[in-house]
Amino acid sequence: DTGVSQDPRHKITKxxxxxxxxxxxxxxxxxxxxxxxxxxxxPEFLTYFQNEAQLEKSRLLSNRFSAERPxxxxxxxxxxxxxxxxxxxxLCASSSPTPSTEAFFGQGTRLTVV
Amino acid sequence: xxxxxxxxxxxxxxxxxxxxxxxxxxxxxxxxxxxYVQYPNxxxxxxxxxxxxxxxxxxxxGFEAEFKKSETSFHLTKPSAHMSDAAxxxxxxxxxxxxxxxxxxxxTMLLVSx
Numbered sequence: 001d002t003g004v005s006q007d008p009r010h011k012i013t014k015x016x017x018x019x020x021x022x023x024x025x026x027x028x029x030x031x032x033x034x035x036x037x038x039x040x041x042x043p044e045f046l047t048y049f050q051n052e053a054q055l056e057k058s059r060l061l062s063n064r065f066s067a068e069r070p071x072x073x074x075x076x077x078x079x080x081x082x083x084x085x086x087x088x089x090x091l092c093a094s095s096s097p098t099p100s101t102e103a104f105f106g107q108g109t110r111l112t113v114v
Numbered sequence: 115x116x117x118x119x120x121x122x123x124x125x126x127x128x129x130x131x132x133x134x135x136x137x138x139x140x141x142x143x144x145x146x147x148x149x150y151v152q153y154p155n156x157x158x159x160x161x162x163x164x165x166x167x168x169x170x171x172x173x174x175x176g177f178e179a180e181f182k183k184s185e186t187s188f189h190l191t192k193p194s195a196h197m198s199d200a201a202x203x204x205x206x207x208x209x210x211x212x213x214x215x216x217x218x219x220x221x222t223m224l225l226v227s228x
Contacts, residue, residue, distance in 0.1 A: 004157070033215065040123075042204050042218030043158070056215065091157055103216065105150075105157035 004106035006092050012112045013082055020078045021109045025094030032075050033103060034067055035091040036060065043091055049075060082113045116141040116207045120219035128227050133177075133192040135222045137205030140186065146208040147188040148216065149179055153201045161203075164188060175199070200226045 005024040013019050025032050030051050035043035046065070048056040051072040061067075064083075069075040079086055089110050093103040121136040139145055146165050150158040162173025169181040179190045188205060202223050206216040 006157075035216075040220070042118075042206075042220050043216070045215050045217070048215055093158075102148075102160055102163060105159070107157040108155075110155070 004092055004094050004104055006090075006106040006109050008109055009107065010110050010112075012114060015084060015113055016081055018078065018080045019082060019111065020076050021090055021092075021111075023075045023077070023092030023094075023106060025074070025092070026096075026104055028096060029094035029104075030072065030097045031095045031103075032069060033093045033095075034075070034077050035093065037089040037091055037108070038087075046077075079111075082111075084113050087111055087113045116145065116209050116217050118205050118207050118217055118219035120203075120205050120222050122222055123220065124223045124225060126225040126227065127195045129197055130194050133190070133195045133199065133224065135190040135203050135205075135224065137179075137188045137190065137219060138186050139188060139205070139207045141207055141209055143209050147179075147181060148206040148208070149173065149177070149188075149190050150204045150206060150218075151201050152204065152221075158204065161190070195224075195226050197226050197228065200224055 007022045032049040034046040037043040045058050046061050047067050049069040052069050064080045067077045089108045091108045093105045095103045117140045119138045148163045149161040152158050161177050162171045164171050164181045172178045177192045202221045204221045205219045
């Protein structure tokens with residue numbers, strides 16, 4: 001296992017379309033996080049899973065956004081009715097269940113809404 | 115709630131010069147502090163972390179940071195800059211040892227000139 005994997009790396013979509021991103025965490029990590037990073041800003045927390053349970057959601061996660069982690073392994077992030085303001089880099093991270101708080105990040109999915 | 119302030123959106127140094135990137139945090143409880151580096155169109159890579167052990171933390175690529183509680187600071191330093199250090203650097207804070215939802219600063223772009 002070489003790290004957190006995200007797919008696709010780039011996505012261009014028209015405003016109003018739905019998009020879905022996938023994240024495969026490091027295999028032994030039970031914690032999975034989604035962050036969003038806009039140009040010139042640091043990443044902002046969106047949501048957190050422990051195994052298949054979604055334990056925390058940021059208020060940034062509007063009702064157009066939904067995240068799942070059905071079997072406690074990979075996760076998907078769906079954005080419905082995309083808006084230009086959704087254009088950003090979406091980063092996934094995972095961490096182990098040990099006391100270490102280190103999160104390992106994937107390379108991200110860059111979304112452009114035109 | 116916790117927050118991070120990174121002073122200076124851009125820092126320019128010459129190759130071989132000292133690198134100093136500033137980070138101040140705000141937290142109501144003892145924090146966990148991190149520095150991440152991001153290369154263009156890539157995810158974030160952990161440089162180093164402070165988790166209440168030694169206040170001087172050594173990381174990868176010759177970087178180190180010192181936790182100063184009295185100054186609420188966690189500045190990143192490197193004695194001698196290399197061209198390959200040119201990237202964006204993010205300071206982050208977490209206040210929960212059980213999982214690692216991170217609050218990031220806005221980042222500092224390090225520019226290294228020959």
